[in-house]
Amino acid sequence: MSIKKTIGSTMKLNRRTFLKASAVASSTAALAACGSKSALDEFLQKNFRFMSKQEIGEVIQRLETQYAQQYGKEISVSAKEALPETFFGYALDISRCIGCRKCVYACVEENNQTQAPQMHWIQVLEMEKEKGIDFMDANLYYQHEEVPHEGHFYLPVQCQQCKNPPCVKSCPVNATWTTKDGIVVVDYNWCIGCRCCMAACPYGARHYNWGQVELDPETINPDTHYLGNRPRYKGAVEKCTFCIQRVREGRYPACVEVCPVGARKFGNLLDPDSEIRYILENKRVLILKEELNTQPKFYYFYGT
């Protein structure tokens, strides 16, 4: 069923691309003939973890062609490996966050999250100062004229990049794993969509593509990584990857850069001179749901 559908939509979009971009027209026309082959290749694609370098190259090429047809523009898919001697950590200053949700939308833009149906990798919770961190009293849907709201503080939650991730353990097909640099990633082409990982995650960090993924070609971010922000599929799970496409290039995650109050910090836990190590060594740090032994690498701290 879905193979047929893929072929069908590929053909349809093919024509559009043909008219739109004459530069890539000749190659796309050639590809129309191989449409069914590419659908079969997609079906038979191996688990990313067990692919050879050559196989990865082939898959990436196929994906780039497919995305070009689908979105009418060039989208690069990187498979850049982890940098040596890196193990990423993240810290968020609870005393600074004002709950403006700029990070939520910067993440959406950077990571090509579908907006129809809506998906947010970052959930900003509003809590009462009087009660402290209490999820049962948290409000995800606050809407005020201005933030921070009197007597409240904010706790943004995203993937906590656990060192002992229950999601990875629960996946029946090894479609999710921790990379060498400590990022929990998903192979969106291997995920069967059983949602065990979502039940296993204590932080609500995993999100499911309930419907057809629709991205606006105008706003799509064309710099993608296979394990990160490349366009995803209906029926697969996705999550925050610390912006793997950025951090493996030495850049900061999008949420870090956008935060107007500088509450978000990121760095290499193995580097004793990194910002993140400074925070761990000098600040009052906490992790969420410590008792579950998930050992997050996403720390919350009080900067003041």
Added chain:
Amino acid sequence: MKFIRFLKECFKVIVRGSHRYYIWLAFLFGVIVWGSTGYIQQIKQGLLVTNMRDPISWAYYIGNFTFLVGVAAAAVMLVIPAYIYNWKPLKEVVIFGELLAISAVIMCILFVIVDVGNPLRLWHMIPGIGTLNLPSSLLAWDSLILSLYFVLNLVVVSYLLFNHFYQRETKKRLLNTLILLSIPVAIGIHTVTAFLYNGFAARPFWNSALLAPKFLASAFCSGPAVLIILFQILRKTTTFEIKEEAIWKIAELMAYAMFINLFFFAAEVFKEVYSDTEHLVHLEYLFKGVGENRDMVMWGWTSLIISVIAFLLFLIPATRKNVITLNIGAILIWFGVYIEKGIALLIPGFTPDVLGQIYIYRPSLIELKISAGIFAIGFLIFTLMTKIAIAIIFENFNITSLKKKPA
């Protein structure tokens, strides 16, 4: 060759039947087609057509799956006394328990398939070809043990019927080994399914060591409840025979199982209520509601009250042996456990979600449609297999009778 002949003859049996039989089949096919239209829509638009969302990512489908795993496991309830103690009245009908188990496992698998977002990728779970995550993924274990249970039951049933058909002696040792093996596997399917939930430290409502024992206890009620009703329908509508004592015995065993189930429940309630930790909120959601949200309360109390009534009906010999109260009890138990497993296990486990947010879930029409379709498939399979089994066991349908009749 002989087996092909056997299958051929069986096929002839299932296509012939009374008017009532044809109407029943037509009804089932109708529901299956109706359900399929729902599934086609779901394939096209994704699980967006269900009312599951990120906060409640498993719901009615997986609830049904869990209930049916219990039904499948309960076949063992009949196997143990029948074979181990060679208890005659049950031994005659045990094969129907196994048929029910087969149908239930098929429904289980179908419920998982419709719940999965990429059913075409299910080959990723095939050992050797895919990358099955053993030993750590409980769903991986569950898929293996369910398949094993399915194969075991299918082999035992076909072997029994095949031998019956050719009027051959069964190899007692082989059969008993297989049946003995199926007992731990039956307990296994339900235990592993319970562990699937049990293992999530993120969900305190399930993260209780009593979950697996409670699963078994409730399955030992719901499975036989289904059987008691089915046996009586079969006795009325076909040549199927079952002794009263057998039914009473089943009912008595159910009373014990229900007592254990209720006791475990009470133990859990005590622990949660008395210790009064933040985990209590899920139980509160089920029986009291949280804030304005009282969607589950009706189901929580209904399930509990009817389970207690059914327990009393089965406990008291007079009501256990009375056809009317027996059947009321069986229906109540079935309904009680169905609510408990299908609704009251999953939804409160997910509500409030891990970040304390409340999403009110009610199954969508498409979820109901697809589920009805799967149940119809299960009933169809059970009907056809039962038709064959009744013909062979009670209607003298065998190789000699066929030879006597001119083809």
Added chain:
Amino acid sequence: MKKLRLALGILAAWSVAVLLGPGLLTSGLTPSSIHTPPQTAADAQHEIAVPPPPFSEDIYPCSACHADMEVNLERRELEDFHDDITLEHDEENRWCMDCHDAENRDILHSASGEPIAFEESYKLCGQCHGPKLRDWRAGIHGRRTGEWNGRKDYLLCAHCHNPHAPRFKSMKPEPAPEKPGKIK
């Protein structure tokens, strides 16, 4: 000891970066809003490279107006000019001349009277906000851009905090997520 080493390390790293000049500093990608401008030779005299201080338009150099004006050290409410500034920064105890230099209007001065360039105003702020200065130097106070394993972009305190009223103004939040029931 550790902190001292860290501070020295950052200092050393930055002197190297500054010496290596514009080529290295402008490589890599930064969001345009906080893009580090090419460093000029003049910047080399500052300890930490920062974008130019966020002056209001046409206000600097201050000496352009103040050169011809008589210095009035009397603490008073300003009426003719700079009346748009409301001091909300320990206003009970401070006023303009505590930070701005009366003799040379184009610089600031420390409590002890040492001159401080606007490009190094953090030294002035750090007199009272010592721990903040330390955190800022370590890269954990303030908005973080640049590279986690290389060049860091530093902003002056005044880029984010209005020095005359440093407390952040509240802002309108981005829209709330849709409730799951609304996601169709």
